[in-house]
Amino acid sequence: MQIIERLRAAFQSGVTAPLQFRLTQLKSLLSLLEDNEPQILEALQKDLAKPKFEAVLSEIDMVVNDLCYTINSLPTWIQPSYVGKNLATKLDDCFVRREPLGVVLIIGAWNYPLQLILAPLIGAIAAGNCAILKPSEISRATERLLAQLIPKYLSQECFAVICGGAEETKSLLENRFDHIFYTGSQAVARSILQAAAVHLTPVTLELGGKCPCLIYGRLDMLAAAKRLVWSKFFNAGQSCVAPDYVLCTPEMREELLPAIAKALSIFYGSQPKQSEDFSRIVTDRHWDRLMALLGKTQGRVVMGGEGSKEDKYFAPTVVVDLDGSDALMQEEIFGPIMPILTIESLEQGITFINQREKPLALYVFSDESQVVNMVLERTSSGGFCSNDGIVHMTLPGLPFGGVGASGMGSYHGRWTFETFSHRRGCMLRGWGLERISMLRYPPYTESNLSWLRWATSAKKKSWGVCSVIELLHFFFAVIYLYTYTEYISI
């Protein structure tokens, strides 16, 4: 493919390597966002009816924050990191260099069409790579806007946007990349991994799954309900880290339901359809999928349940009295339907979670720290957040990614930079002290072997890279080897 060849030639010319180039491109990306905020908001409104508030906070600002953090930290990140050595290599330089990988492919998703493609791009640029962006064709307006703006702000030799659907993506994947970053579904992820295997390409997969939300023990029910409702119905439930389903005891459910109802009415009023703050479902196909799920459920709809296909509105919906085998529990919901399942004990809740695939996020609402700790210790998930939802992914210091079926690899902040870098182990030796090197050459002798073992083995106490005792050992060894072996070689 011509575009890829062009980017590869640009990469090989070394133009993306200097810090200055990377910073300039990152600052341009910042300008892209600052100059075009109205157009971006308009595109997001067209694609998902995304309220301005959500668009600013979860799309524009998230990327801007990551950009500022990266621009400020990059000079530090690209410095080589020096490492500890053994006695035999005391006088050498040992360090790890972060190097670019080459030409990387970033495949975005439709639910946060700006953030999910630009956040990985930040790290790709910071790490000195060239990149091909493949935005989701489902969020059409954002796709078109990116295709128009990226070439205006970023180097056209090094960064390109390719638009298209499944066919175009498939032929794109036949080419060789140095890293593939994919956000989306498990089914597509498998075929991406298989395509990557042909070229031994490393991948980062940001997938999804059903994120459980356990509510247990003593807590402020209204505060919990507000945070739960906020994170569940943000973007009309179309977030990979939205709490997918709720687990709580029957008694707590009695308190929870009115609290949810109250939170919903505070947030969206009595007619969420009229609220400017509630999004829409992205396509007819997904709207149909959600309606079909409601049709198949054995549970009881206690709130919402209605929708209108013309504007893809789907009411905030709560379903109760269902169990693990229900239609709503077989796949990631990815919409504004909240099933509430009841459990008899915390133990039962933990077992229920562990019987299923490891989720991208796991939530616990409780004021009791033993409850929180127990769930944390006994389960696994990409990320974990207690007493809130989603916000853990806004922290630049935390790696954001899945485990098991919810994904592999992680990013955000420094982690994106590391994802798109190769950590090259480097050792610089000198010519001197060849006499110490001679210990390792044939013809082999028992005494040389014991010297070498002593010099290269880990010592019991290690007080940092260069301790006084290690230095003494070292000098003693040098003197001994130079005098004694000199003597015996006559």
Place this chain on the structure above:
Amino acid sequence: MEKQAVDGARRAFNSGRSRPLQYRKQQLSALLRLIRERQAEIVSALKRDISRSEFDTPIFELIGIENDIKLAERNLADWMAPQPVKKTLLTITDDVYIKAEPLGVVLIIGAWNYPWSLTLRPLVGAIAAGNAAVVKPSEVSKSSASLLKELLPQYLDTEMYPVVTGGVPETQELLKQRFDHIFYTGNSTVGKLVMEAAARHLAPVTLELGGKSPCYIDKDCDIAVACRRITWGKFANCGQTCIAPDYILCHPNIQHRVIEEIRQTLLEFYGEDPKTSPDYGRIINQHHFDRLLALIEGCTVAVGGESDKSQCYITPTILKDVLPHARIMQEEIFGPVLPIVTAGDVNEVIRFINERPKPLALYVFSSNKKVVRRMLNETTSGGVLVNDVMVHYTINALPFGGVGNSGVGRYHGKHTFDQLSHHRACLIKSLAMERLNMARYPPMTPSRLRTSMFFLRSRSGSCDQALRAWAVVSSLLRYSDIIVICFG
């Protein structure tokens, strides 16, 4: 049989007993005992497998494992502890940290050239990270595989760390099972198959592959010392090392000198007849022996070239004036044959290296700092070593792994622990300070948006001091509505 072992390991992992620090340390020290107490048997097995000298085994295989175990024993408590990270204004009173967790059941597929190190070093990391592991040693190094199968259950928890032996069919059967990570050491052809099998279950992989590790000798260097070090690295284990210098690149004017120095060094190391030296190994089997002889065909032999099929013996061989398109330059040699390719200057060398797949190791011999800097900056490789070969492998603080065709992922020391753990992002909040949260809830107003942005925005520069000040202030204001009045 394979499925049974995997199911047993999963049952063992699900019991939770591999998680506590005590258990992990216990298993690690048992493994250390295995290596120390049974060293003689391990050395014999390697002698049978690959005619490895008894002096090479401790240095090349066992010390690495011992160092990794000692490092883990000393630091495991720290590695397992939560690592706090930077917070934002909105989370200043919360606990934010990364916690390393076990993945589950790891599959470790070893290789035949260093059958103990390449199987047990990943196992050290798997144990340290709290996983169960199915160990599949290479069937090509037969004696080592059967010795490992006999010894490991005597020291480690059998159910948690089963050994599965066998060839291609058994490996294929294993690869059909679901693992939480697959760690493979070997060649890239099989590496691709492993990655493909892993794709079915969305399992992450670590692939330690190989390739042709170039060795550049600059005109400006101590050629005698350089050649001695290269000879040592190239012919140890009879050249069957993934990071052995595969071929030499040098200026045509120094080619003759290089050949003479290596010839001289070979005499010092192995004597007139390396066949009789106890320190010189053999090719692992007939198949590789034949492969290597075919590679030498058509090239100009400067030193060596003799062989003895009955012993799978190939004398240390140097080829001169090798052409870039020669067959020997198309695949990893993995034997005691050292081609020399001439190149006019550093530019040509860099171009030559970059036109080829990224190697596992790159070696540069030069006293010229500019040359060294250019080689570091203008090429890439798994690892790079200047003025020596292979010894970077002994520093377990350096990540060891390939890039591109030479591999995916890295290990050694703490890197193995990290590779075989899941680093879980944790945010522990409380339900208090709900007033502060009001800013993010609908219905939206411009002033609420401004408040939210104030708290979530990243500040330019590091403002830890500002954050600390805010932490004090926010604690004082915890129960007050002053914030809301100011910004609400």
